[in-house]
Structures are given as C-alpha cells and as structure tokens.
Amino acid sequence: MSVLTRKADRIDRLADQHGLSLWQEALRRLRRSPPAIIGAVIVVLFVVIALVGPLLVPHDPLSQAWRGEISEARGAFPGPRAENWLGVDHLGRDEFSRLIVGARQTLIVGVVSTLLGLAVGVLIGGIAGAAAGLGGRAGRFLDSFIMRIIDMLLAVPSLLLAVSVAAVLGQSLATVMIAIGLVSVPIFARLLRGAMLAQAESEYVTAAVALGVPQWKIAWSHLLPNSVGPVIVQATLTLATAIIEAAALSFLGLGNADAAIPEWGVMLADAQRYLSVRPEWAIYPSVGIIVIALGFTLLGESMREALDPKLRR
C-alpha cells in the first residue's frame, strides 16, 4: 500500500510538472524558439539602453561643443574619432550621445502610444464584443453601431489619420502619442471583439448562463480572459509600427516641438539635408529603427505562434 501511495505521489508530481497553464506553456515554447530569443534579446537590449543609456553617454546631447570645427560651406564635419565615436552632427553635437538618448524618446513614444491604443481599443472592442455576444438584439445593434465607427477609422490610411490628428492638436510629444494610439485603436477593438464573439458561442458560456451568472460577469471573467491572448500579441507587433510611425511623424515635422531633444525620427529629418555629404547621419537612426522594429516583430510573431491553440498539443 505504501508503495502504491508513493507511486501516486510521484504521478501527482509528474502531473504537476506537465500541467502548465496556457501562459506557462507558451513561455516554454518561446524559450525553445530561436526567433523569439533573438527578438527578446534585441528588445531587452533596447530597453536597457533606453533606461540607463542617457546616464552613461560620454557627452551632453544638447551641447554644441564642436560647433567651431564644422564648416557647412566646405561640407566639413568631424567624422568618427576617439572623442566623438560617431562623429559630430550638423550643429556640432555628439552624434553617439544623441543616438543613445534618442532611444529613450523612441521607446517612450512607442510604449505610451501602444498602451493608449490598447486601453481604448480593448474598452471599445470589449463593450462591442460583450454586447454582440450576450446582449441579444439591443446588444447586436449597439455592436454594429460601434463597429461602423471603428470601420470608418480603419478606412483612413493610418499615417494620414495620425497626421490629421497631429495637425489638429498642435505640435507636441503628447500629440504624437495620441495620434499613433488612435491609429491602433480599431485594430485592437476589432481583434478583441472578434475573439469575444467566437468565445460567446462556446459551451462554457452557455453553462455559465445556465447557472444564472450575470452577463457582465460572464463578459468580464469568462469572455475577456479567453480573448486577450491575440490582443496582447498584437500589442507587441503594434509597438514596432508605433515606433516607425513616431519616427515618420517627427520626420514630417509633426513631432516634439523642441527639435533639440534627440529623437530618431528628428535625427533622420535633420540628416536629409546632408544626405550627399554625410549619409551615415541617416543610416544610424534608420538602423536603430529597423533593428528595434525587427526585435518587437520577431517577439510578437513568436508569441502568436506559441499561444496559437491550433499548434498546441
């Protein structure tokens, strides 16, 4: 008997190890996928640079200390050297320091605008999805009303929409974030609503209804947890687009009003005039944007795969 109980214990322990929740299992899959690791390393590196980089940069990114050494007429700008690792920009500021400090701005804009879009999108999509899935005829009406508005937003090209918002609200960093956040709202809303609608058909929702659970509770504790997976994955992908869009808005001159504060999009815009003399000024921030967008995309795509129920088990 004691052998048997011990065996049962062992089986229990084994079962415990294998019985992982959805997210734990996804994490295990992520750890085994090379693209996910590469993406994660890039993202972590970027975040670390953005957080501590500005404290460690060799020079003040705003000081025009090397102004005297440049001559715009002759096209003479100091190139990479021991003092300035990536040379000096057109106003005599240290290029390397600006690049590092610019990473922080880029990250803040990307994260804040994505969170903004996520929050509003989840709210709208959640209401529409819950109404359509559980609310009967009145709910379906509310849902189609909300979703038509969302469709209208979706119909406008995202950059055009962002530019219009930025133009209306005036030039500031907050504007950039709001504009880019707004662009991603319809994506999140549609995604969550669709997922919730699919879940509303499932039997455990009928079972919950049969137990007399109130509708708001079914929406909150049954539909939502089962539907947020794809939305979170989409957020990672949106982060990449948000960074690119923020750079694009800055490039178009709709970014931060204070152009002296380094930001990759601004740096790119500034480099434009000197493209024939100093093409590397455009290359540095571009490579930064490309690499970080790639990092978030790799991570997001791998997360999507890891969480995809069709690929599980």
Next chain:
Amino acid sequence: MPLLDVSDLAVTFAPRGRPAVNAVDGVSFQVNAGEVVGLVGESGSGKSVTAMAILGLLPKGKEVQVTGRASLDGTDLLSLDRRRLRDVRGRDVAMVFQDPLSSLNPVVPIGTQVTEVLTRHRGLSGSAARKEAADLLERVGIPDPTRRLRDYPHQLSGGMRQRVLIAIAVACRPRLIIADEPTTALDVTIQAQILDLLSGLVKDSGTSLLLITHDLGVVAGLCDTVNVFYAGRLVETAKRRQLFGAPQHPYTLGLIGSIPRLDTPRGDRLAAIPGSVRDVLPWPTGCAFAPRCALSADECVAGPPALHVVDEGHTHRCVRAGAPS
C-alpha cells in the same frame, strides 16, 4: 403537484429564407420531486432542445419560437423575465452538459468556477466560498480538493472534469438537475462512476433529475420514468418497469431490440431500426415513424396519432400498437 410540469412545449426554428423546423412539437411530461426522469431518443429527436427551452437557453428572437408551459412549482419558466430567470438558473434548476471540457472555461482555475455560482446564489465569498467549494469537490469524489481548486480544466481527466461540473450543479442544492447526456463524452468505465455519483447525490438530497440520454442501458439503471422522443414528439411515456416489460410503441421496441446483448452468437449482425432519422413524415399527416416502421399500415398516415393510455402512467402514440407485424 409535480415539481416540473411541461405541457404542450413546442420549439420552432425558422431561419430566414429556409423552411421552418418543428424541433419540439407538443411535448408534455412531468417530473415529481425526488424522481429520476429520462428523455430518450436518437440524435436530433429534440431532447436537448427541450432541456434548453425549459431553462430559456435558446436564443430569443423571430427565428426561434418557443410556446407552451414549463412550470416549476407553479411558476412558468417560459414567461419569466430575464432577471427572475437568472435567479432560478443554478439555484432551483441546474444543468450538467455533455462535454465537460468545453463546458469549463479553459483559462480560469476550476476553484473560481465553483465559487462563482456560490457567490451568485448563496452569497458566499472569499475563504468561506473556497471552503465550500473544496467540500463540494470532496463530495463528488475528487481527491485532494483544496489543491485541485487551483487547477485548470486541462489538467484534469475527462471524468474529473465531469465531476467538477456536477459539483457546480449541486452547489446550490437545486431542486432539479437537468443532465444533458452527461456520460456521452466519457470512457465506458468512467460512465458508470459518473452515473453512480449522480444517482447517489440525487438520492441523498432528494433532488429530481431530468436525464437526457440515448443510452437505454443508462435508462434501465437509473430512471424511474422514461419519455421516448421521436422527431420532436413524445411517442411513449412509461415507468421503467412498464417500458422494458411491455413496450408498446414500435419505435421503443426497436430501440430495446437494438441493445447489443452478450448472449447473441458471435458474428451475428447487430439488430437495427431500418432507415434513418431523416426519413420522417411531418406529424400532422401521420405517424412520423411510419416510413421506418414494420407495422405501418394505411391508418398510420391518416392523421396525427392520438394518445393511447395503456396503464396508469403509461401512454403512447401508436395506432397499431400490439398488432402483428
């Protein structure tokens, strides 16, 4: 007075642009307190739709029409407003569904799913609810219940999941449990355990059980009264003893005749009712079973068959019952 009195229940599905389907048509039956009543029939005969209609789980709207009455202790469930209906669901009438995996929320620990109904109907919260949930899991035979509360549905076996669903169903000590094919998705060995558990719980608490099944073996083991469905109508209602001892309707005879037996010679083909459920006649023109029936004659298609009373509690709808084939 019976606990549940369903009279003249009819459900019509009328999808836009397609002909209407009478899924359930003039169904009447009773469930007395403490009684186990079976609804038997093939897939598509209207058993589940009947159960869903009683609890108001069918989608409301132009495309689904439910008529008739289903009174629980005198209150008609079909005419209750949504708020009152939510109070009844889970507290007075609970339901156990067929597939335990899809009936549990995959991303919520089972403990939360058990406490949910305790919070809703019995006002328990926090540690009191968790304690009660653990007791419930213990009662349905789940070992180590306190630890299992944290488990997710996919960590449990099929039988364990069905036990959890039963625990949720009995959580508020309902007066009636509707079990919709509770054992169909389970292994045969587990089926027996689950049925034992259900009948034990029902007997201990005096709860009535409305058992939907297509398995006559289950009926023979559990039910006091049996209602046989065919094409949306009740063709025979009888006490268990009457049904197996003296079946009247040829369809019931056919069902009993198709139970595989241990004493038939090996290699013999299993007995079956010829044709399929799709070969039905609309009830108003005659007996829907006539196209598949060995006894069918002209009188079968002369109009809807009337209700014949054989004995107390034993009725059927066959004009040629007992006739030689």
